[in-house]
Amino acid sequence: KAGVTQTPRYLIKTRGQQVTLSCSPISGHRSVSWYQQTPGQGLQFLFEYFSETQRNKGNFPGRFSGRQFSNSRSEMNVSTLELGDSALYLCASSLTVTAGANVLTFGAGSRLTVL
């Protein structure tokens, strides 16, 4: 059974650019969550999607957005990149929504460096 796949694994952008990250969940998983991981702030929740609907959103500016497709694949977009957006972006999938005992299965992450 394939795990959670995130692409690209590494990318470098410059300030002001935008970036799109992709996440393919485990087959059959309908919920996708995104987290930002930085050395200073740790793991911070970005948003969660279930059945193509954003179900929950963290405390990030509107430059951060996401969506989910009918096949449960998800993308997140960051516009007008800032240096502080440099981070490891982790995607996690679960069978249903995470408001409960569902275990999250994480991808390896997309490491974004903003110059």
Add this chain to the structure above:
Amino acid sequence: AQSVAQPEDQVNVAEGNPLTVKCTYSVSGNPYLFWYVQYPNRGLQFLLKYITGDNLVKGSYGFEAEFNKSQTSFHLKKPSALVSDSALYFCAVIMDTGRRALTFGSGTRLQVQP
């Protein structure tokens, strides 16, 4: 509201010795508690969870954790550490009700010396 604290940035232990990684939580309802581990250049891997029932939870790779409601703690333990256990460990909490996301602690780096 929900939060979790991992008071130690790093824990050092000799191989073969028991290890403990500490975690305390705060929720306004009943908690679901998790431990995840992260190896270099990898995502997080699930170790174990507490939902209800027995306060001692056993998980992957010989790890276990004890839920203590009075002390609001969920410490991770292993009787005998391996060098391969060296990694970053995250405790996480979510309330049993409401539309919330999993909240992670700041992480504890475990270093097991040969």
